[in-house]
Amino acid sequence: METALDQVFSALADPTRRRILGMLLEDDMAVTDVAEPFEMSLAAISKHLTILTRAGLITQEKRGRVKWCKLEPLAMREAVVWIESFGELEPLNYDAFEQFLQNELKTPAEAEDGS
Amino acid sequence: METALDQVFSALADPTRRRILGMLLEDDMAVTDVAEPFEMSLAAISKHLTILTRAGLITQEKRGRVKWCKLEPLAMREAVVWIESFGELEPLNYDAFEQFLQNELKTPAEAEDGS
DNA sequence: TCAATCGTCAACCATATGGTTGAATATGGA
DNA sequence: TCCATATTCAACCATATGGTTGACGATTGA
Numbered sequence: 318m319e320t321a322l323d324q325v326f327s328a329l330a331d332p333t334r335r336r337i338l339g340m341l342l343e344d345d346m347a348v349t350d351v352a353e354p355f356e357m358s359l360a361a362i363s364k365h366l367t368i369l370t371r372a373g374l375i376t377q378e379k380r381g382r383v384k385w386c387k388l389e390p391l392a393m394r395e396a397v398v399w400i401e402s403f404g405e406l407e408p409l410n411y412d413a414f415e416q417f418l419q420n421e422l423k424t425p426a427e428a429e430d431g432s
Numbered sequence: 433m434e435t436a437l438d439q440v441f442s443a444l445a446d447p448t449r450r451r452i453l454g455m456l457l458e459d460d461m462a463v464t465d466v467a468e469p470f471e472m473s474l475a476a477i478s479k480h481l482t483i484l485t486r487a488g489l490i491t492q493e494k495r496g497r498v499k500w501c502k503l504e505p506l507a508m509r510e511a512v513v514w515i516e517s518f519g520e521l522e523p524l525n526y527d528a529f530e531q532f533l534q535n536e537l538k539t540p541a542e543a544e545d546g547s
Numbered sequence: 548t549c550a551a552t553c554g555t556c557a558a559c560c561a562t563a564t565g566g567t568t569g570a571a572t573a574t575g576g577a
Numbered sequence: 578t579c580c581a582t583a584t585t586c587a588a589c590c591a592t593a594t595g596g597t598t599g600a601c602g603a604t605t606g607a
Contacts, residue, residue, distance in 0.1 A: 320447065327445035330438055331565085335514070349583060361566055363585060368564095382574040382583050393515045400444075400508045446595085463554060476596055478555060483594095497553045497604040549607090556601075564593070571586070577579090 321373065325396045328372035333357075334365050338374060341388040348377075348384050436488070440511045443487035448472075449480050456490060456503035463492075463499050 328334055337351055352362035366386060369375045373392035378385050443449055452466055467477035481501060484490045488507035493500050 322450070323445055323447060326441050327564095329511075329515075330442035330445055332435060332438060333565090335437070347583080348585095357565090358567065359584075360568085360586085364565075367585095379573095379584090384584065396444075397512055397515050399450075400512050442594095448595090464552085472595090473597065474554070475556085475598085479595075482555095494554090499554065550605105551607100552605075553603080554601105555603105556599105558598090558600105560595105560597075562594080562596100565591095567590075568588090569586100570588105571584105573583080573585095575580105575582075577581100 321392075321395065322399055324372040325374065325392055328368050328374055329393075329396070331365070331368075333362075334369055334374075337362075337365060337369065337386075338388060341375060341386055345385050345387045348386065351386060436510060437514055439487040440489065440507060443483050443489055444508075444511070446480070446483075448477075449484055449489075452477075452480060452484065452501075453489060453503060456501060460500050460502045463501065466501055 329338075333355065336355075340346060340351060340354075348363060348366060349359065351366065352359045355362060366375065366377065369386075370377055374389055376387050376389055378387065448470065451470075455461060455466060455469075463478060463481060464474065466481065467474045470477060481490065481492065485492055489504055491502050491504055493502070
């Protein structure tokens with residue numbers, strides 16, 4: 318079984334996908350616009366976007382005939398946390414971790430004071 | 433051309449290699465000893481170690497007939513820096529994260545019932 | 548000296564990955 | 578309605594990846 322971490326790291330291992338993430342930092346984008354600066358087919362970019370979506374690094378929402386891509390930096394932070402503390406995290410419960418991150422992002426103040 | 437970042441991220445994308453890195457956190461190890469807990473051939477582990485070496489995540493030094501593997505955590509820094517360059521990444525709430533970790537590190541049963 | 552140990556190499560295999568092209572499926576707008 | 582636009586699908590291709598086995602070279606130690 319492929320873990321979330323596997324998917325995040327292998328998604329980040331491709332320069333095209335990292336460049337796409339960098340573009341999405343500016344703003345949400347339509348698939349066609351994401352593909353525009355690349356010298357490869359739209360279908361190829363579409364596949365890259367699927368990989369980024371499965372890794373949780375972006376989400377895609379279809380409005381009309383346009384599918385908008387949005388950066389989801391949460392997924393990357395999981396990777397950073399692993400790198401920064403991979404020794405201690407050995408038997409990490411990823412479900413609980415995900416919940417922790419979700420909670421923290423949703424209500425930072427509440428998460429801080431534990432209420 | 434494969435960048436350093438490509439190599440680090442794709443090296444980290446494999447669970448066997450992440451586990452090896454975790455083992456090397458404890459201490460330097462001989463190739464044979466690295467391979468021991470895995471249910472795969474020594475040759476397979478040797479290949480994984482080559483990949484980790486090319487990514488700069490470990491170094492290998494041969495003393496006598498034993499080749500010692502040493503963790504090189506600085507190589508991961510480049511990856512962290514790339515990820516953190518994403519401005520939208522809110523700084524992690526380390527206090528809350530610490531609490532989460534403490535809870536995680538208890539036995540699974542304890543963590544489950546929250547005691 | 549000579550067998551045992553350490554680790555890699557070479558050949559091979561199955562599957563994954565990253566790309567292509569052309570057809571198909573919405574949806575929007577005139 | 579009908580065409581253009583947005584995106585994916587399907588088939589295909591070349592190469593990469595992660596594993597195997599068996600042979601091999603280097604080194605140790607009895």
